[in-house]
Amino acid sequence: MATSLSSTGPENSTAYINGRIYTVDPSHPWASAFIVSPDGSFKQIGSTEDILEGARGSGIVVVDLRGQFVMPGIHDAHMHLLYSGLALTSDANIGMDSTSENIAQKIKDGSCACHYAHAYGDWIQAAHYDNTGFPGLQADRKYLDSMFPNQPVMVMGGAGHSALLNTAALKRAGYNIENEPDAHGALLFRREDGSLTGEVAETAMTKAHLAFPTPSLAHVKRVLRHAIKVAHRAGVTSCQEASANTVILHALKELEEEGKLNMDIAAHIMYGPEVFAFEKKDSLHQLLDVADRFKSKHVDTNFVKIILDGVPLPPLFTHCALDERGNPDPEKVVVPDVREAIAKYDERGMTVKVHCTGHGSTRLALDSIEAARRNNPHGPRHEIAHNSGVHDDEYARYKQLNVTAEMSPAMFFTHPVTLSSNGLMDWNFPKMLAAGAHLTIGSDWGAAPDPSLFDAMEGIVEVVGNGSKEKGGEMILRMLTMNGAEAVGREKEVGSITVGKKANFIVMDRDLSKGDFEGARVLTTYFEGERVYERDSM
Known part of the structure; x- marks a missing residue:
């Protein structure tokens, strides 16, 4: 008769020993060893000696931490997983401080950060531009239009609270380039003649963000x-x-x-x-x-x-x-x-x-x-x-x-x-x-x-x-x-x-x-x- 085997039994636990383990548990803040059960939870925590004694004869795997510092996994209280993942795999990678002198060239030369250049249809998204590199702190679509006269381009800035759009993107999103009306919470940057520079912030980005293609x-x-x-x-x-x-x-x-x-x-x-x-x-x-x-x-x-x-x-x-x-x-x-x-x-x-x-x-x-x-x-x-x-x-x-x-x-x-x-x-x-x-x-x-x-x-x-x-x-x-x-x-x-x-x-x-x-x-x-x-x- 064949022996019945299962990976869920206690013999499938793993013991970790010889660590400097900071538990963040005030009842016993330090330990040197613990056992992880097959269901992925902590089964036993204590000294290396105690853990080895409990593990002895059970045949479980033992991992020597060699004095390394161990702590609970980090909880990051504020992340944007999708935006970050898209930036790493699908956006044009132009660094964190692109300016008027190099922003369009970086997009053109850098293409995309990874393998998915067409994740947004014919749109290009990039990050990040830095206003301090533009004359008078004023970014302008003309720097993008010179290399991208027909393809919509959106470059994020302002910690995600602003964007620089080229003329093609403004038109695709439905902005009135010559006379876009002001709105509550919207920050529209304008040239001397009142037309849009292409830089929009806060709720002024709404048209662009809603027009931007949703990835599959x-x-x-x-x-x-x-x-x-x-x-x-x-x-x-x-x-x-x-x-x-x-x-x-x-x-x-x-x-x-x-x-x-x-x-x-x-x-x-x-x-x-x-x-x-x-x-x-x-x-x-x-x-x-x-x-x-x-x-x-x-x-x-x-x-x-x-x-x-x-x-x-x-x-x-x-x-x-x-x-x-x-x-x-x-x-x-x-x-x-x-x-x-x-x-x-x-x-x-x-x-x-x-x-x-x-x-x-x-x-x-x-x-x-x-x-x-x-x-x-x-x-x-x-x-x-x-x-x-x-x-x-x-x-x-x-x-x-x-x-x-x-x-x-x-x-x-x-x-x-x-x-x-x-x-x-x-x-x-x-x-x-x-x-x-x-x-x-x-x-x-x-x-x-x-x-x-x-x-x-x-x-x-x-x-x-x-x-x-x-x-x-x-x-x-x-x-x-x-x-x-x-x-x-x-x-x-x-x-x-x-x-x-x-x-x-x-x-x-x-x-x-x-x-x-x-x-x-x-x-x-x-x-x-x-x-x-x-x-x-x-």
């Missing part, structure tokens, strides 16, 4: 898988997708059904404005009504995204400030019904993430959350995204209202652009921590070349630790792991190396608990016990 579902699946692979390289095993739309959710659903999704994703479905979802408002609101249909083992759709204002970047300055009476500037608020929207989804038990970069937008978002909380005292935890412009009066409200302060983009925490902003960009970790706010950290990948967070942490570690690098290191590691899990309601499943939780963990080239982040690199990433990235193999 098969292509979206390809680029999402590629983006997730790159995220694994940065140690990310769970994330918040900050601009989910219909095509993203359908792609994730199919990847899940095919067993090809190895990332925990909290998908924040865009409520508004429609420009940032590349999808019409009515369709997005219908999607929110049926969000449960797209929930799966690795995808949670109980999240809403609202972009309330723009960015404090030149020449845009589209962030919402406070007027002399302390009221938010309504001209910079691009979702006027934010209070009603938050109340609606709060009542449904959905978490709302609100993009705020100015004192005014932050105050308006907190006021809206407070109004919802009065009507629904036990409603879900909501989030403010970015928090680069927070008035001193608001810090205490985060804890009072149970609001997560999602700090992003990490690359700007300490950056020349930040230093030159005259205080408009201020991620004030000490004030947030002193007020007892719940903090998470996001890369805002899509506005950055890659999602790696470690180098950015070097600039804030001593600030967070009140002068102590080691204390700051431990606090940041919690923000990057357990705090993120708590923000999306998955603290019982991930966020720490704890018995019963998913075996999502990373092996690093150094002990990050000491606060030494600069140049830190991920050696190996595991998702549910399976190795999904190994540095030497890339």
Whole structure:
């Protein structure tokens, strides 16, 4: 009689020994070994001696970590997986600082970043242009028209809040080049004669984004898988997708059904404005009504995204400030019904993430959350995204209202652009921590070349630790792991190396608990016990 074999029995577990394991579990913060069960969860955690004793005689595989630092997988609190994947596989690659002298030539010479040059029909998309390289900070379509007189070209800039279109793209999208009317929340740059320069920002991009061809579902699946692979390289095993739309959710659903999704994703479905979802408002609101249909083992759709204002970047300055009476500037608020929207989804038990970069937008978002909380005292935890412009009066409200302060983009925490902003960009970790706010950290990948967070942490570690690098290191590691899990309601499943939780963990080239982040690199990433990235193999 043939012997019955199964890969699900305990003998198929794997033991990891001789590690320096930082669990982010306050009940036992350090260990040297653990066992991962066949179902991809932590079965036992302890000393190497205890683990070996338990494993002895069972024949399970034993992996020697050789003293390497191990920690839970990173939770990136703000990512744009589809935009990033398209940028890496399908956009013209012109770098991060293209100017008037080289922007068109780079597009022509560089073609596309990868193999999918025709992902957008006859359109070309590229990133990123930098206004500082143009005379008077004014980008102009003439630089694109010289080489692309007939093919639509759109170059992204302004951290995704602006775009430079050539004449062909403006016409294809339906802009009135000579006399396009102004609109609320729309920033149209004009030549002296009133005609469009081709640079459009915030809601002025709506026509272009809705006219831009939607990639096929098969292509979206390809680029999402590629983006997730790159995220694994940065140690990310769970994330918040900050601009989910219909095509993203359908792609994730199919990847899940095919067993090809190895990332925990909290998908924040865009409520508004429609420009940032590349999808019409009515369709997005219908999607929110049926969000449960797209929930799966690795995808949670109980999240809403609202972009309330723009960015404090030149020449845009589209962030919402406070007027002399302390009221938010309504001209910079691009979702006027934010209070009603938050109340609606709060009542449904959905978490709302609100993009705020100015004192005014932050105050308006907190006021809206407070109004919802009065009507629904036990409603879900909501989030403010970015928090680069927070008035001193608001810090205490985060804890009072149970609001997560999602700090992003990490690359700007300490950056020349930040230093030159005259205080408009201020991620004030000490004030947030002193007020007892719940903090998470996001890369805002899509506005950055890659999602790696470690180098950015070097600039804030001593600030967070009140002068102590080691204390700051431990606090940041919690923000990057357990705090993120708590923000999306998955603290019982991930966020720490704890018995019963998913075996999502990373092996690093150094002990990050000491606060030494600069140049830190991920050696190996595991998702549910399976190795999904190994540095030497890339």
